[in-house]
Amino acid sequence: MLFSDHNGGLMMQPDTAPPQAPYLKDGSDESMLLKLALDGVESEARAYCYSVALVLVSREQERAYLERSRENPNRRPGAAPRTAWSDWQFLAARSGVLAAHNLKEGLNSLTARMKGKPDFSAVDHKALKAARKKIESLFPQARELRDAVSHPEEYHRDKTDTTGGPGQGTWQNNIFEDTYLATFKGQLLRCPLSKEAAQEVCQIVRETFGAFSAIAWVL
Numbered sequence: 001m002l003f004s005d006h007n008g009g010l011m012m013q014p015d016t017a018p019p020q021a022p023y024l025k026d027g028s029d030e031s032m033l034l035k036l037a038l039d040g041v042e043s044e045a046r047a048y049c050y051s052v053a054l055v056l057v058s059r060e061q062e063r064a065y066l067e068r069s070r071e072n073p074n075r076r077p078g079a080a081p082r083t084a085w086s087d088w089q090f091l092a093a094r095s096g097v098l099a100a101h102n103l104k105e106g107l108n109s110l111t112a113r114m115k116g117k118p119d120f121s122a123v124d125h126k127a128l129k130a131a132r133k134k135i136e137s138l139f140p141q142a143r144e145l146r147d148a149v150s151h152p153e154e155y156h157r158d159k160t161d162t163t164g165g166p167g168q169g170t171w172q173n174n175i176f177e178d179t180y181l182a183t184f185k186g187q188l189l190r191c192p193l194s195k196e197a198a199q200e201v202c203q204i205v206r207e208t209f210g211a212f213s214a215i216a217w218v219l
Helices: 029-071 084-114 125-138 142-150 152-157 195-210
Strands: 003-006 009-012 174-176 179-184 187-192
Touching (some): 029 084, 029 195, 084 125, 084 142, 084 174, 084 179, 084 187, 125 195, 142 179, 142 187
Antiparallel strands (some): 003 009, 174 179, 179 187
């Protein structure tokens, strides 16, 4: 479970809760713009982690409902009615896919914002480069997935079989185990939506923010 109860309010568990963006010591306009970019990274990381949590919680609740339905002796034969839990899984999954893309773009933009600016020379750019490599490894198809989720009308135009066998067609808005699946322009796309992926996102963001420790206030 990624959530815990704190006096009636749901909170993320520490290992799946992204850290707070650092506060930069310098109050210049350039630093303020960089701070906004760091806040954006935090926001997208939180959006991804909460999306994963909602996918997993909704799936757990849906499975429990189906189990209860099967045990009901008065149940009408046939499939159980679709519930909000099922729909919430896919809403959350699409949100997670978009957040993964935005997070990746946000991390990539940090170095560009600091290029040629001596005030940011103390930032650990090697750590930022390592973080970018990790996020690329975690979400290598982020841009294509963003396009697939944002343009579902393309699915109806694309009948290329990319699912591994003749006659299997294309996939739109599918979740298999802890992975979101979609086909877009003849390519099978995957986005992880697991607790482990959320933990990795938090670690990547933690390392990213740590790279600014020399120019940031201690929280």
